[in-house]
Structures are given as C-alpha cells and as structure tokens.
Amino acid sequence: EPEVTQTPSHQVTQMGQEVILRCVPISNHLYFYWYRQILGQKVEFLVSFYNNEISEKSEIFDDQFSVERPDGSNFTLKIRSTKLEDSAMYFCASSTGGYTEAFFGQGTRLTVV
C-alpha cells in the first residue's frame, strides 16, 4: 500500500541551526502539507502546497519556514534558524484533491536544544 515516508524519524539540532525535514508523498497525489504537533497537543496546520506553489499557510508559518519540491518526488520543510519552541513532531501529508483525505507520514520528531 502506498504511503508517505519521512526522514529522519528523529532530529536533534542546536538552537539557531537550520534543519531540513524531508518527505516523499504518495506518487499520484497532487496536494502536499506540513503539520506539526507539539508534545501532548493537537495537530496544527503549517502549509499546503499545490501546483508547485504554496496554496495556503498558517500564522505559524513565518519567514523562518520554507517549503520546496526540488524534484518530482521529494517535498521538504526548511526551518532557517531553529528556536526551542520549534521542538515538535512534524508531519508531512498528501492528498489527491483539496477536499479528499490526507494521508500522513510517520512524522519527524524535531528536538531543538
């Protein structure tokens, strides 16, 4: 069964460092997303990406964040200068349409120290 895969599963980084979280969405999906979940809290939307551009972003997704689809398969989230409060589980997701169910990857746990 096709699935969304994310790497790495866990990343520890020092405050102020740049991190890139990687995702391979399901191959025939057209919409890509990043969500985050701070430990013990609800899942929050960060950004959606369609047709090679950001289609929607939340207030969390400020200038420190960027997304890219560098080739036909990968979808990345970059955090330019990490802060302690960026520590969270980051989920990548993809869907066939803007209203269909999103399938999530297993997440990348980011720890900023």
Added chain:
Amino acid sequence: AQKVTQAQTEISVVEKEDVTLDCVYETRDTTYYLFWYKQPPSGELVFLIRRNSFDEQNEISGRYSWNFQKSTSSFNFTITASQVVDSAVYFCALRGPETSGSRLTFGEGTQLTVNP
C-alpha cells in the same frame, strides 16, 4: 473561522465495552468535510473516515461506526466491543470547501485507553 471540540480528554474502558468519542464542530461553510484520525502510541496519524456535509448517512465499518448529525454539528465515533489495540489518541478534524483552502482543523484529541 472553523473549530473542532473534543470535550473528552481521556476515556478509559475495559475490553469489550462500547465507547463513543464525541466531536462537535463549528463552521460557517455550507460545504465541508469531516474526518477522524487515529494516533496510536507509535505516533503516526492513521486516516479512519471522511464524511461530506451533504451526506448525513451514518457509516459502519466493522467495529467502528460514525454518527453525523448536522442539526447538532456533531460527528461522533463509536467503537463496539473495544479491544486493547484500540488504545490511541483519536482526532476529529474539519476541512472547508475546496475554494477556501485545504487545511485540516483538528480537535484536541481524545486519549482512549482500553484495559484488558
């Protein structure tokens, strides 16, 4: 603005009991989509069901059933004859019409513990 409320933070049951997880939503959209996701202890988010606002039929899938009541803005999830493997956090989520973007708005989640 959209909002999803899952008032039950934690529920604990004994195996084989039936359990209902409540979800109440708020939206001004006339077309919207409701979802349930399961987050087991391993952490991934597993899609369970999608329901369109114009389809109020209830759905049953094995031990799982969903009751969509537009009049009360609720989309409740019942597990019949619960099993230990059902222990997880369950999230209800809402998405607006395609024209308003594709973000999912999640509730706070309900931690379900099924004890043997």
